[in-house]
Amino acid sequence: MNPPPRSSIDRDRVLSEGIAFADEQGVDALSMRSLAERLGVGAMTLYGYVANKDELIAGMVDRAVLEIELPATDGNPREALSASAVSAHRLLLDHGWAATQWNESAPGPARTAYMESILRALSDWGLDDDLVFRGYHAVTMHIVGFTIQELGYRNPAGFDSLREAAEGFLDVMDADALPHLVEHIRGHLHGLDGVDPRHDSEFEFVLGLLLDGLANEQAKRG
Amino acid sequence: MNPPPRSSIDRDRVLSEGIAFADEQGVDALSMRSLAERLGVGAMTLYGYVANKDELIAGMVDRAVLEIELPATDGNPREALSASAVSAHRLLLDHGWAATQWNESAPGPARTAYMESILRALSDWGLDDDLVFRGYHAVTMHIVGFTIQELGYRNPAGFDSLREAAEGFLDVMDADALPHLVEHIRGHLHGLDGVDPRHDSEFEFVLGLLLDGLANEQAKRG
């Protein structure tokens, strides 16, 4: 009764269509049934390529991580690190679901390779073992955490745009009790208006704080 | 047929029992039915106190945020900021689900008050408007992002403990291809053994990098 097609599907296609689906409809809309339908296949067929839904999403994350540009091994390690972080930031913004899922599953091969490359770059940069250990956490925390926060602001729950959310918020809020917050939200709106270019480089600014801090600490330790 | 109890339940109890439930069983196990059962009430009764499940969780987060110690307004603003961040870190470790949900919903009154207090402290510290704006993102990103990452390591998906996960990982991994990663994981294990106290202060170390960086930048700007 069932099995006519017998083809045109493999783990890679499952993962890449899963990524495309999550990009388009959001990861919440991704169900085994909906993804199967997109692939023109029965829901249970997916379990031939994927252990369960969690493993599907973990696989999608790992596949997405593959696109991150790893820090170059030649040239200035600090710049290589920075370039790689920017590449990761861009990728996570493109695949918003991946940022939130990043820490929800054990790392696959792509993520372990990525971790290795960051650690290597920190080490090549001349940090001692202790600072490599701490610097790694600082840098990866920033890449993922900053992006999650950014996405939270960009796609505020219940609103269509940051502008709408910010303006609604300003209306509702007790402006006298929260003056600094009002100012901060105005800052976000100005960023949207292009009045102020600082928004674009925010990620790199904070990354710079961290890398400079690590370099200073290393210098202090001699 | 239905309504006998008529009491002993209000929004506050719904939220605090929700928090207790999520702390004990994990937020994934929290369903309207399971929470209602815990409260000795029908599932639909909850909808009298909470608009829907998302709003329930948003309320739980906001209620948890209330416990964070806000930066003191007297004394050294930098130390106040740091103390508050440590308090937030501790709270988010205790309520792991809150860290992941932090950016998933619009901020409630407690979170807006918290935001305001961080912004105020940065401003009192003497940062200019631009650095307050950027510094706020840096600091909050660190508080939430670092904790999420920490929790990901502590409760690795599919393992009972960090030790188990790390050791399993070391077994499975290609140690020759990933030498820095092997070293890093060993570092985590040593941290567990108490051989090395650095793990405890990692959060504060990175926070220090950020705050020092902001102070330096402000000094540079004069």
Added chain:
DNA sequence: CGAGTTGAACGTACGGTGTACGATAACCAC
């Protein structure tokens, strides 16, 4: 005291979810 009204409680039901199980039928080696 009795009648009428209000509003909290929540049973039922619907359309979804992930996935265990087992039936089906195309393919391949002989």
Added chain:
DNA sequence: GTGGTTATCGTACACCGTACGTTCAACTCG
């Protein structure tokens, strides 16, 4: 042909969030 292998997937189950409408304790008013 024939038999074994293997990918496909229909069915079913337990659970989810929640819309809808009923029930009935408690309050108000005469």
